[in-house]
Amino acid sequence: MKIFDDKHIKNVAFVGTHRAGKTTLSETMLYEAGLINRRGTVEQQNTISDYHEFEHQRGASVFATPLHTEWRNYKINIIDTPGLDDFIGEIMSSIRVADTIVTVINAKHGADIGTEIIWNYVDRYHKPILFVINKIDSEKANYEMAVTSLKELVGTNAVLVQYPIKIDGAQCIIDVLKMKCYKFGPDGGKPEKLQIPDNQLEYANTLHNELVEKAAENDEELMELYFDKGSLNEDELRKGIKLGMLNHDFFPIFCVSALKDMGTGRLMGFIDNVAPAAADLKPEQTIEGDLITPTIESDTSLFVFKTIYQPNLGQITFFKVMSGEVKSNDKLFNTRTGESETLNQLFIMDGKNKHSVEKLTVGDIGATTKLKFTDTNDTLASKAESGTIRPIKFPQPRLVKAVFAETSTEEEKLSEALKRIHSQDLTVDLSYNTETHQTLVGTQGELHLSTLSWLLENVYDVKARFESPKISYRETIQRSATANYRHKKQSGGSGQFGQVHLKIEPYYDGMPEPEGFSLRGKEVVELPWDGKLVFYNCIVGGVIDQRYLPSIKKGILEVMESGPLTDSYIRDVRVMVYDGKMHSVDSNDISFKIAGAHAFKAAFLNANPKLLEPTELMTLRVPEQMIGNVMTELQSRRAVIQGIETEAHYQILKCVIPSAELTDFSSQLRSITQGRATYSIVFNNYSPVPNHIQKELIKEKDLITT
Known part of the structure; x- marks a missing residue:
């Protein structure tokens, strides 16, 4: 194949909402360049881009697909991306390597909700962008509405380069950069180049002047030329537009009918001659x-x-x-x-x-x-000591499920398949919860999860089921309590004997030392599951030998690994061992370990035990007109609102929400905001579970146990 130099290579990512026509436009560009002899269609499942079986089943792009075409000695690398933000990882990786982002908009719907969602991602990269309004030949096309909605979304930096009209029933495109009229036959293809009709000339000149003025703003030399001549020639216009695109201050608007191959060649020419190449971008x-x-x-x-x-x-x-x-x-x-x-x-x-x-x-x-x-x-x-290019930062998962193989014999096979899928799609998050002993998989939504399930079954030949993950609760106490336990066992020869008296209290950092005890020693245990055990030796008179205290602590820690309420970890307790008895022959480490464990468990149950649940600090970005519905939904999920700030047409809302309430939150938020709201979460802390929920959880655990 022909090798192109860096100045003749253009990389574009096609982004846009579902059904905007990105795949059809890709197909038409390959056909227009003569790289394929026949154009496929999404409906006939024979396009170059959407070739995966799962895409054929869905009738839409699921994976970003690299393609290339050649046009007038330029090579255009195209990445056709999905239109749903469940597959945002595919979109983001494509944007990352593109030199220009081509945002395709359906002329029947304009810059709709899907466009807004994708624009919010695209805009962060600050890369050159051009807009293509597709399906201009449709009976329901409304180009003026599409342009208006686009400018409402991205602002006045969106500038018309073309607009469609009908002349004697024929589809035409007025190009105000070249000041030409392109007239297409019923089947599209190569247009007839005409002068702009008299009845369109005034409007075209107005748009041309707006284009010139906007292009001149991007360079002082061009601005001087504009002031001197009152206009710019085509080459000067190209230079100004390219500079504006590089500065993220100029978003050209083109129009096409990808299905009928109308305007595609002109778009490719603009990408060749004007759109920035990799060499034009910052290092x-x-x-x-x-x-x-x-x-x-x-x-x-x-x-x-x-x-x-x-x-x-x-x-x-x-x-x-x-x-x-x-x-x-x-x-x-x-x-x-x-x-x-x-x-x-x-x-x-x-x-x-x-x-x-x-x-x-x-x-x-x-x-x-x-x-x-x-x-x-x-x-x-080429050199081992070379620097590492900054990686793509993919979004956090919005839906987390526990995953299991349908049969135990396939668990290892499932694990290997998930690792391979994760290596290909970094928005599939994998983790293992050592408390609940569950493998957790995070995705961007229900559709993303269904894609994962399909890949597991059809590509890796392993069936999996997905369930809501167990919540990692904690147990603690709300008041002090005392207990004692005597362990005595005689079975011939030496027996076992140990008696422990202890008091337990809720613990928090900075609390004063306990009163009423002779404090002989103190040990602060940082628990592996967070929280602390503070263990005091308050023994006087040698009623328990010092060598048995570590065994008492060990017995307490074993109980703390599986609390009596729901088998959850216990945290934030302090224990004062203040009395007991031992036997000169029968006492040993195991006796005091058992006595300490039973005494602690009895005291714990008498100390008003309380379940704690993990909570998340959530930050949401919500369209201002939808904030009321979102707040109602959050409050129904026991969220506590922390504050609200304004950012353009969005409200930035922060709240603390229990992890247990996030099971279907992503899907519900998408439903009530039409997919326009986004959120991120970070772990906050453990907070007390409401009494009625605690009773339900204990009852559920008892039912499982019995």
């Missing part, structure tokens, strides 16, 4: 603080932005060449692991089709197979 900064300059003369560095697994090929690793160039059989170093990798083959991928190449230069996107030590977010470099 990448490494974790170590160094800069990676995107030139062919620099040392080679690759950034791995995606990995997938295909049964016939194994693991496929997708990367962007951030500097230098890479050739087949090059040996590179993984800067995270220090391991060396040999890239035996290099490919350009178009969906599932791979095309071998001998080398790839800076700015290009390619793939390789059979890497042993490399995963998504890794850096491969």
Whole structure:
């Protein structure tokens, strides 16, 4: 295949809401360039992009798919992304390596809720963006509404470059950059170039002047030219638009009918001639603080932005060449692991089709197979001591489930499959809860979870079931209590004897020392599950030998590992051992361990025991008109509102919410806000469980036990 230099490679990510037409636009661009002879359709399940079986079942993109096309001596790498934010990981990894983000909008719906959700992610990256309003030939298309809704979303930096009209029933596009009218036949394809009709000339000139003025704002030299001449020529306009796009201050708006191939060639021409290339972007900064300059003369560095697994090929690793160039059989170093990798083959991928190449230069996107030590977010470099490119920060999971293999014999197989899926999709979060002994899997929503389930069954041949995870409760006490226990056992020969008297109290940091006891020793035990046990030796007169006190403490700690209410860990208790008895022959460590454990358990049950539940500090970003419904939902889930701040048209709400109330919260929040609200959580602390819930939990535990 032809090798392109860095100035003739353009990387674009197609983003946009579900059903905007991203996959159809990708297909049409490949067809327009002559790289495919026939355009497939999503309905016929024969597009280059949506080739996965699961995508065919859903009739929509689920995975981000790299493609490429060639247009007038330029190479355009396209990444076609899903339109639902359940698959935000696929979208974010694509945005990360794109030089320009192409946001596709359905002319029938305008910048709808889905567009807003994706825009909130895209805008954070501050990358060049252009908008494409698709389906302009539809009977229900409303271009003016679409443009208005778009400007309401992103502001006045969205500038019209084109608008559609009908002339004698034929679909036309007025281009106010070139000041031409493109007239299309019923089946689209190559247009007829015409002068702008007289009845459109005044409006077109107005838009042209707005375009010129906005382009001139991005460069002092262009501004001077604009003041001197009152206008800019086409080359000057291109320069101003590119600078504006690089500054994230200029968002050109184009219009197309991807299905009928109307306007696609002009869009590709703009991407070629105006949209920034990798060489135009700022150098990448490494974790170590160094800069990676995107030139062919620099040392080679690759950034791995995606990995997938295909049964016939194994693991496929997708990367962007951030500097230098890479050739087949090059040996590179993984800067995270220090391991060396040999890239035996290099490919350009178009969906599932791979095309071998001998080398790839800076700015290009390619793939390789059979890497042993490399995963998504890794850096491969020609020198082992090279810096590590900053990784993609993926969002926290919004839905967490416990996962089990349908049969115990497949548990290991399930574990390996989950690890492989996680290595490909870092928004699938894996963890193991040592308290509940459950494997937990976090996803971005119900649809993401269903995709995971499908992959497990159809790709990895393992069936799994998903359940709500158990909550890791804690137990503590609310008042002091005393107890004693005598352990006596005689079974021939030496017996067992130990008697322990103790008092327990709730503990908190900074509390005064206990009164009424002779304090002979104190030990603060930092518990592995958080919280403390403070153990006091208050023995006087030698009624219990000092050597038995560690055994008493050990018995108490064993009870604290499985509390009497719900078998949860006990925390924040202090114990004063103040009396007891021993026997010169029968007393031993095991006797006092047992006596200490029973005495502690009896005292605990008499000290008004209380369950504690984990709570999360949640920060929500909610459209201002929806804040009331969200607050009602939160309060129904026992959330405590901490405060509200305003950010543009959103309310930033902070609250503390019990972990037990988050089981279906993501789905419910999406429902009541139409997917427009987002949230993040961090662990807060353990708080007392309401009495009625505590009774239910104890009853549930007793039912399971019996």
